[in-house]
Amino acid sequence: MPDAHAQQVAVEVTVNGTRRRAAVPPRLTLADYLRERCGLTGTHLGCEHGVCGACTVLIDGDAVRACLVLAVQADGAEVTTVEGIAAPDGELSPVQAAFRDHHGLQCGFCTPGFVVSVTAFLRDHPDPTDEEIRDGLSGNLCRCTGYQGILKAVRAAADGAAAAPKEHA
Amino acid sequence: MKPAPFAYHAPAGAAEAAALLADLGEDAKAIAGGQSLVPMLALRLAVPEHLVDLRRVDELRGIEERDGTVRIGAGTTQAAIGRSATVARGVPLLARATPLIGHFQIRNRGTLGGSLAHADAAAEYPAVALALDARIETLSPRGTGTIDAAAFFTGLWTTALEPDELLTGVAFPVWTGRRGFAVEEFARRGGDFALAGAAVAVELDGDDRVRRCAIGLFGLGSTPLRARAAEAAATGEVAADIDADDVGSAATASLESVPSDLHASAGHRTRVGAAVVARAWRRAIREAADA
Numbered sequence: 374m375p376d377a378h379a380q381q382v383a384v385e386v387t388v389n390g391t392r393r394r395a396a397v398p399p400r401l402t403l404a405d406y407l408r409e410r411c412g413l414t415g416t417h418l419g420c421e422h423g424v425c426g427a428c429t430v431l432i433d434g435d436a437v438r439a440c441l442v443l444a445v446q447a448d449g450a451e452v453t454t455v456e457g458i459a460a461p462d463g464e465l466s467p468v469q470a471a472f473r474d475h476h477g478l479q480c481g482f483c484t485p486g487f488v489v490s491v492t493a494f495l496r497d498h499p500d501p502t503d504e505e506i507r508d509g510l511s512g513n514l515c516r517c518t519g520y521q522g523i524l525k526a527v528r529a530a531a532d533g534a535a536a537a538p539k540e541h542a
Numbered sequence: 543m544k545p546a547p548f549a550y551h552a553p554a555g556a557a558e559a560a561a562l563l564a565d566l567g568e569d570a571k572a573i574a575g576g577q578s579l580v581p582m583l584a585l586r587l588a589v590p591e592h593l594v595d596l597r598r599v600d601e602l603r604g605i606e607e608r609d610g611t612v613r614i615g616a617g618t619t620q621a622a623i624g625r626s627a628t629v630a631r632g633v634p635l636l637a638r639a640t641p642l643i644g645h646f647q648i649r650n651r652g653t654l655g656g657s658l659a660h661a662d663a664a665a666e667y668p669a670v671a672l673a674l675d676a677r678i679e680t681l682s683p684r685g686t687g688t689i690d691a692a693a694f695f696t697g698l699w700t701t702a703l704e705p706d707e708l709l710t711g712v713a714f715p716v717w718t719g720r721r722g723f724a725v726e727e728f729a730r731r732g733g734d735f736a737l738a739g740a741a742v743a744v745e746l747d748g749d750d751r752v753r754r755c756a757i758g759l760f761g762l763g764s765t766p767l768r769a770r771a772a773e774a775a776a777t778g779e780v781a782a783d784i785d786a787d788d789v790g791s792a793a794t795a796s797l798e799s800v801p802s803d804l805h806a807s808a809g810h811r812t813r814v815g816a817a818v819v820a821r822a823w824r825r826a827i828r829e830a831a832d833a
Contacts, residue, residue: 378547399550399593400543400583421544422581426647435621435650441580442651445550446573446597490647511732512645 384448388413389457397444404428404439406447407454415455415485419514426513429486430454436493455485458492468492468530477526479517487513491527501531545583552595556602556681556710559594564683564706566592572708574602574617575651577644578660602655602710607632611677611713616655620667621646623654632716635674635723635743639666642725645733655709658694661701663801664735664761666725668695672766673741673758676714680707688713695765719753720746722830726822727760728814730805736761737806738815740793742822744781746830752776752784757793757823762800762815769793769819781827790820 381396388411395410404421407413407430419425421440428439431453458466465473468491478484487510494509495501501509506527515523553559563570571590573579574597582588596602602617605626612632614623623629624640643649643657643666657667658678671678671691678694680687683706694702703709717723727739741758755776757769772792776784794816800808 380547380549382550398543398547400545400547402543402580402584405543422584423577423648426645429647432650436647437651438647440584441577441648443550443573443576443580443595445552446576446595494646508641508732509646512647 382445382448384445386444386447386449387451389453395444399443399445401444402440403430403432403442403444403447403452406444407439407452410444413454413456417482417485419482424514425483425486426490427483427486429489429513431489431493434493434496436490453489455488458488466492467533468495468526471526471530472523475526475529476522477518478515478522483513483515483517487515487523491530495527495531499531501527503528506531544586545580546586546589548583548590549592550595551592552598554598556599556708559596559599560681560706560708561683562592562594563708566594568705570594570705572596572659574653574656575619576656577648577652578656578662596708605629607716610716612636612716613679613711613713614654615711616653616658616679616709618654620649620652620654620657624649633674633714634721635725635741636667636670636714638723639670639725639741642666642727642736642739648733654712658712659701659703659709661695661699661765662735663695663698663763663765664737664739665766666727666736666739666741666760669739669741669758669760669766670725671712671714672768673743673756674714674717675756676712678709679711679713681710682706682708686710692768698764717743717745720830720833722746722826722828722833724822724825724829726818726825728818738762738811738818740815740819740822742819742826744823744826744830746781746827746833750781750831752779752781755826757789757819759793759797759815759819762794762797762811764799764801767797771796772819781831784823784827786820786823786827787816789823790816790818793819 417427419427423441570592604615630637727736738761744755747753759767802808
């Protein structure tokens, strides 16, 4: 029987396209694994018990809360964090560009979770109603924006408006 | 790391998982999607010495219709249930409860078996299982078993599962005929646990009388509940003669342990409960009448 305090479990996770192997204690969450072992601190930790959504990542394409997944449970999975959303050359994704253009963020703490959630939401609902957008955003908390800028950003990203180049003064 | 240390096991099959649970006894906890258990680990409300992870147990996943039931593997995610045409056709009550569970990110991980085994009295799936008289299938080294939903939820976060029993699947009876289904709940914020909710199934006969009905309540006791007196009062009556508000009142007339906390007093919850029963009743009757 393994000693619970010493047990290390081998995991292999593909993170943003890079295959990584590690030995982790089973109580390490995927969020802590990404932040502390992979150095991917874009995955933010707010509540750490599944309420705020700041730590949302994609596992095999599905948006999930990384604080509610143990790293050992992601063995064999493909994980995409907010660092994997933009193009390799740094060009913002349509969702990220829409958040910038429509003031979908202020302090930015919750933004990685919103961007990842909205990326998955719009993939599954390419033509959402405003009501569907609100429902799709309900699992992420923002304490700055009052959500109106975020709603506009998602609407714009859904409508493809974010793709239009925009002059910044 | 927020959870307390535990030893981790990832068996490859259901029999192996059940054997591990039997060996490890009360100190072990099975984990499926972890959407209830991991928060409890993080808050150290649960401090198991062993975690038996079911992620490799593929045989626990799947949805199939056979012999008048839809049988769903315990490890099937809520998202998969929400996408299933078989569930939408055969068990509409379960399909309609699904979008009310947490948020889509939660439903991508959370499972049917996890919802039932966790047995939160304010959760949707336990009330649906109870309303539909679902049969809960188990596996232990002693063999397979089934537990009627009516005997499954024994107390606050407590079920009839023995420590060596693995919940493997749930069989939901398919209602046929002129049927209608509705789930209504009230939560202060979408995705929160409901203050009170109701899952209603009705079947009408050719004369528009209620041939049978089921009313499941959640958030209104220490377990999900059936409003059996209200069901009995409505059965056999002409649907149009039944006042939905009376059904709501009858369903909530003799509740014994309505929670009272900072979110709502017991009295408020009871009134909300009567309102959501009435709402669900109206919708279910309308659907059955149009069927």
